[in-house]
Amino acid sequence: MGEIAAGIVHELNQPLTAALSYNQAALRLIRQQQVQEVPPLLDATVVQIKRISDLLLQFRQKLTREQRELQPVNLNQIWLRVVMLLEKELRSGKITIINKIPETLPDLLADPLWIEQILHNILANAIQAQQQNQLGSGWVAIKADQSDNGVSLTISDGGPGLSTQALQEVFMPFFTTRPDGLGLGMALTETLVQRLNGNIKVDNIKGQGACFTLWFPLNPQEL
Ligand SMILES: Nc1ncnc2c1ncn2[C@@H]1O[C@H](COP(=O)(O)OP(=O)(O)OP(=O)(O)O)[C@@H](O)[C@H]1O
Ligand SMILES: [Mg+2]
Incomplete structure (x- = not known):
């Protein structure tokens, strides 16, 4: 497995797992009619999904050898x-x-x-x-x-x-x-x-x- 591919697998695993479990918890609460507790869980999902998108952009820049801005x-x-x-x-x-x-x-x-x-x-x-x-x-x-x-x-x-x-x-x-x-x-x-x-x-x-x-x-x- 190439270095970049291994890096992608490693870094995406945690935010994906986190987003999944926040979403599952939100679904559970909706089914239990505890809707007022759902928004913070969905906010947390959004943060994790945005992180996945940032990481993917970083990997794309690495593949195209674009310089990242300091x-x-x-x-x-x-x-x-x-x-x-x-x-x-x-x-x-x-x-x-x-x-x-x-x-x-x-x-x-x-x-x-x-x-x-x-x-x-x-x-x-x-x-x-x-x-x-x-x-x-x-x-x-x-x-x-x-x-x-x-x-x-x-x-x-x-x-x-x-x-x-x-x-x-x-x-x-x-x-x-x-x-x-x-x-x-x-x-x-x-x-x-x-x-x-x-x-x-x-x-x-x-x-x-x-x-x-x-x-x-x-x-x-x-x-
Ligand atoms: N804070 C810590 N306390 C004790 N052991 C640690 C700590 N940080 C790292 N290690 C040891 O170093 C090993 C390598 O850490 P590394 O983060 O590279 O891999 P990992 O956590 O095992 O797997 P992953 O690829 O999911 O991060 C760990 O398996 C653990 O044995
Ligand atoms: Mg580790």
Whole structure:
């Protein structure tokens, strides 16, 4: 399977599954005559379907080798959007989000969809890693700081952390320890980070879970 095709399968799977389940929930409520609870579910479906359309446009641009436009990206805004996109998973895992992105953080020059995909893949993994946690004990924390001519970012979680093998192979395509995983999330994430001239590392925090550290230049073109 080509790299682009594998990327399409991976990135479209989550929003498609989400849209389907919001729609099924809406249908159920209509059948139970609880119509007043339906609009937020349909709004959530619209957001996920628009995301599918954005991702497809991105893949089309990749196939035609069209340049994507870099624009100022507010990290906090994208993080809030990613939390909203994964709201259902966060709610069913009763996972707490700890947001320590300072308001004074400068914007990055980037493609907002790339930053969204990077954060989405990391948050989805952090949620999945905490499925065995006692319900209500899960958390994901994001911290950001300005450093040199860039922004550094850490995302940590309250899961079991990565095994010794996973620490070495997490960014390799098709490495997975999940029965339904493709093993592509972190490989795609690393590619996107590198395309922005940034870097990504992973480690475990003692007594806690995984900790991903990322760095992005404020302006990738100046490097
Ligand atoms: N936050 C985390 N905590 C513990 N293990 C993690 C975490 N993030 C990643 N991993 C490990 O790294 C592996 C690879 O992650 P990756 O996102 O690339 O693939 P995946 O989640 O298994 O499948 P998918 O292609 O659906 O994303 C995971 O299977 C898991 O073993
Ligand atoms: Mg993953």
